[in-house]
Amino acid sequence: MSDKVLRGCLRKMAIEPAANVQLPVNYALRAGAQQLALNDKLGQPLTLEWRGAIACTHCGRATKKSFAQGYCYPCFKRLAQCDTCIMKPETCHFFQGTCREPEWAKQHCFQPHIVYLANSSGVKVGITRKTQMPTRWLDQGAIQALPILEVDTRQQAGFVEVLFKEQVSDRTNWRAMLKGEVEPLDLKAERDRLFNQLESGLNQLKAEHGDDAIRLLEASAHTFTYPVSDFPRKVVSHNFDKNPRVEGVLQGLKGQYLILDSGVINLRKFTGYEIEVS
Numbered sequence: 001m002s003d004k005v006l007r008g009c010l011r012k013m014a015i016e017p018a019a020n021v022q023l024p025v026n027y028a029l030r031a032g033a034q035q036l037a038l039n040d041k042l043g044q045p046l047t048l049e050w051r052g053a054i055a056c057t058h059c060g061r062a063t064k065k066s067f068a069q070g071y072c073y074p075c076f077k078r079l080a081q082c083d084t085c086i087m088k089p090e091t092c093h094f095f096q097g098t099c100r101e102p103e104w105a106k107q108h109c110f111q112p113h114i115v116y117l118a119n120s121s122g123v124k125v126g127i128t129r130k131t132q133m134p135t136r137w138l139d140q141g142a143i144q145a146l147p148i149l150e151v152d153t154r155q156q157a158g159f160v161e162v163l164f165k166e167q168v169s170d171r172t173n174w175r176a177m178l179k180g181e182v183e184p185l186d187l188k189a190e191r192d193r194l195f196n197q198l199e200s201g202l203n204q205l206k207a208e209h210g211d212d213a214i215r216l217l218e219a220s221a222h223t224f225t226y227p228v229s230d231f232p233r234k235v236v237s238h239n240f241d242k243n244p245r246v247e248g249v250l251q252g253l254k255g256q257y258l259i260l261d262s263g264v265i266n267l268r269k270f271t272g273y274e275i276e277v278s
């Protein structure tokens, strides 16, 4: 058994789909430039200790507090990726000339986006850049996902998402997701039901943005299995800010969470925290 110690600033875990959909997806914990394969650690004790430092995930400078899951305050105020329009793409203000970083936006927002349905704790709608599939779904702990529409820009994806939110949530109930209380769904049937209910809204968006701006996708559904030996019955969260030492026996990995017998921790929330893993 290796007692190899990993030390560095936390990045979100790398999650790779398995070669075969019956097999669980593969997790690696990432600290600085180092990686630790986690699937093999199931059933073993794991300790993560925050050393007290936080480095901005963008510029690397030391920060006392982390903003928007890993940024220093200057980056949080300056970067387009930290602007509120990223979370609410329908409020994109590029055409008012007030985008924080127009060049960045051209590469990230003015790219094809996918509107999808996923099942992380019941059906939800979401949007993602095409290149972020399937990472986005794995980060959410979705057990199923189905791309349903393709659009040209992030803002258009936002308009479509706003429409779908009339009928379906855009949130994950992370406690239900972690407890494994998620029944498989027929996402294609959900899609057809939603297309029916939202037909006039979709037609209106097409009229506003051009007939070929919102394209139906005939994709197949993805399914994912996570490496979990025991789902927690009660979800208790660890938090480095309250207790810098997190230890327990690893019982599972789902979304960006470690499930330990002592509680769960959302590692993405602590991006940039300098930790030691043993």
Ligand SMILES: [Zn+2]
Pocket: 056, 057, 058, 059, 060, 061, 071, 072, 073, 074, 075, 076
């Ligand atoms: Zn920074």
